[in-house]
Amino acid sequence: MNRVVHPIEQESFRRLRARLDTSHFPPLTRAVVERVIHSAADLEYAADLVTDEGDLVKAHAALHAGAPVVVDVEMVAAGITRRETVCRLKDAEAGPGLTRSAHAIRLAYEEVGPGALWVIGCAPTALEELLTLDASPALVIGLPVGFVGAAESKEALRASGLPAVSNVSEKGGSAVAAAALNALLYHPISHSEETS
Incomplete structure (x- = not known):
């Protein structure tokens, strides 16, 4: 089913x-960059975002093949308009050396296992925790x-070698994280993906 785009x-x-x-920009990178900029009305994201088209192509295929989508907070989930998501924050508890956000990531990993798309737009500790897991993420x-901790956690993500969308500065947030995922959701499936 095609998405109807509002005139605004x-x-x-x-x-x-x-x-x-x-x-x-290559097609999926362009889609992500434009949708993130659109969500924040911030043109600086064009130079701040760090993406890899090859990673995005694989993630796009995984997403459209039904890979689970995990989010760190309900605000990210609310922005993802065409896909069910997993968010375990309400089930999580803080403990010694562990934030609720980090515990929620552990709980989500126990639920979905490897191969998911992880969308973290709020808590640097959620991203840090994900990097300690053997999550083998699609993205x-x-x-x-x-x-x-925001810029540092994103730097650690880039250093990890995992397929990722990140940015260099402290800015980010639930709306831009959801926008990046929506860019992949809204982008049409190419013929090569359908036959591969």
Whole structure:
């Protein structure tokens, strides 16, 4: 089923492209960059985001083949409009050396196992915990926000070698993390993905 795009959204993307040339990005990278910029009205994301088109192609295929989507908080889940998600934050408890967000990631991993897409837009400790697990993710969208631990956790994600979408600065958040996942959800499936 094709997604119906509202005229306001169409005009917003037209204005975005009038202010920023994104034509040099590969297709899925462009989709992610544009949707993140659109969600935050922040053109700086074009230079701040770190993606790999090959990772995005594999993640896109996994997502459309039904791989689970795990989020760190309900605000991220609320922004993902066309897919069920797993969020275990309400079941989690803080403990010595463990935040609720980190415990929720452990609980989610126990539920979904390897191969999921992980969307972290709030808690740096959730991203840090994910990096300690043998999650073999299809993709980690690591865009937590904040002045304490956010940039460092995203740097650790990039250093891990896992397939990822991240950014260099402290900015991020639930809306941009959901937008990055939505970009992959909304992007059409290519013929090569259908036959591979």
